[in-house]
Amino acid sequence: MLSRFSFALTVVAIAICILVSCTHDPQIPVTTDNGYPPDIANIITTRCAISGCHNQASYINASGLLLDTWDHMFNGDDFGAVVVPYWPQYSPLLYFVNSDATLGPILSPQMPVAGSAPALTKDEYLKLSNWVAAGAPDKNGNIPFATEAATRQKIYGLCNDYGVDLLAVIDAKRHVIMRYIKVGANDAVVESGHDLAPSVDGSTIYESFVTGSVLQKADMLNDVAVSTASLHSDGANTNWALLCLNDSNTRLMVTNWADKSIGGRATSVNTTTMTEQPQKTFSPLNYPHGIVSNKSFDTFFVTASNGNCIYKLINPLDSQTLISLDNKPATDVADNLGPHAIWMAPDYSRYFVTCQNSNEVRVMDAHADTLMAVIPVGGYPQEIEASSSPLTPYVFVTCRNDSTAFNPKGSIGSVYVINYNTMQFVKAIYSDFRQPHGITVDNQNNLLYVFSLNMNGPPQHHDVKNYRSGWYTIIDIATLAPYNFNRYGLLANPYEGAARFK
Secondary structure, three states, X not given: OOOHHHHHHHHHHHHHHHHHHHOXXXXXOOOOOOOOOHHHXXXXXXXXXXXXXXXXXXXXXXXXXXOOOHHHHOOOEOOEOOOOOOOHHHOHHHHHHOOOOOXXXXXXXXXXXXXXXXXXXHHHHHHHHHHHHOOOOOOOOOOOOOOXXXXXXXXXXXXXXXXXXXXXEEEOOOOOEEEEEEOOOOXXXXXXXXXXXXXXXXXXXXXXXXXXXXXXXXXXXXXXXEXXXXXXXXXXXXXXXXXXXXXXXXXXXXEEOOOHHHOOEEEEEEOOOOEEOHHHOEOOOOOEEEEEEOOOOOEEEEEEOOOOEEEEEEOXXXXXXXXXXXXXXXXXXXXXXXXXXXXXXXXXXXXXXXXXXXXXXXXXXXXXXXEEEEEEOOOOEEEEEEOOOOOXXXXXXXXXXXXXXXXXXXXXXXXXXXXXXXXXXXXXXOOOOEXXXXXXXXOOOOXXXXXXXXXXXXXXXXXXXXXXXXXXXXXXXXXXEEOOOOOEEOOEEEEEEEEOOO
């Protein structure tokens, strides 16, 4: 048994040990490898990834943005990407930490929040901006999303910055914008990207422009534009509409949405040389729009958007037929059903046509050229895409102006789901849409991307100009419910989407 004196010494010794173990400088941060370059880490860790803001303990209540590591930065926040490598002008993180309008856009609330940390100096802001312009590399020089180029699944969104046409590249794993590709041939005008056609092998993607005079090709491995075809061989040089690409990536058809008297036609392009093929071009056609082909890519079905019919076009040029969609005399000038987009079933036995004036999808036998089914859908049906999984044999139709009691407050539009095997209605999806138009299916991850135009709609979290940006919403195809509740911001007029490796 210890004496009182020994016991007292023991207590003092323990106290001294505890005191010594707790006497460290609280201003010295715990050293962790956050992955940022040292000069960028000095900014992020002292201004952003701090208590009450964007650290592990607080980020859920700070728009879901976690900045404690370089890798976490590229998960973005509840509104999408905050840093897009090489594109400081489209990296919202910079908008919120900027306090000098001469340096770039400013958005509220200004960060860091007043009282939590000092605002960035001009030199610090420029250091951050220049880092993004250089690709936002980590401390070892690695650029975000630069690995696995041959196999990385991506989603593409065609939009514009009111004068600069851009193709947004979305990483399918993190769902955020990872790059932008400058597209179009003339920065002095808005060429308004219209449609996208990715190659089956995931190597290239093509873009048409409704007010431009070109067709462009971009490299999907490196996300850069690579070549341009001029489309004005017979005098029509605008209103290029929808695309149809063969499986071998050697030939593409593009429609010219114009009156037959001024060049409305379906033009064939050799994608290797990026030149038109007049001998395989069909004209005159009256406001041709959607286009699909048969398996051998020598017969094409094209919507006559001002009538009640489609064109059936067969090479050589001596065969053009009008096929009625409603068993009435076929006309391409009556402004009747308003056939818009068209989708061919995987077995090439039938095709589905969205009719924007009658709010229907009409299903036609591709061999007998007869009407098989009429499926009512929501208001102003537009684009149509399909899942490739046998478990979910669905076509998805964006109904741009659908407005019902089922729409969440503030939303406009819906996505109708149809079983393409049974030709039966499955479900109408009402989610966070505002005039949905473009749509694409990520078959690798069983997800549906819906692009909302947001014309004259509410301002977005990342808006920095005097127009309304659009966004994309993600739907889980297995459940036909929202994959999450994020509103992923884009630029204005996100008109069309496409997926790599469809």
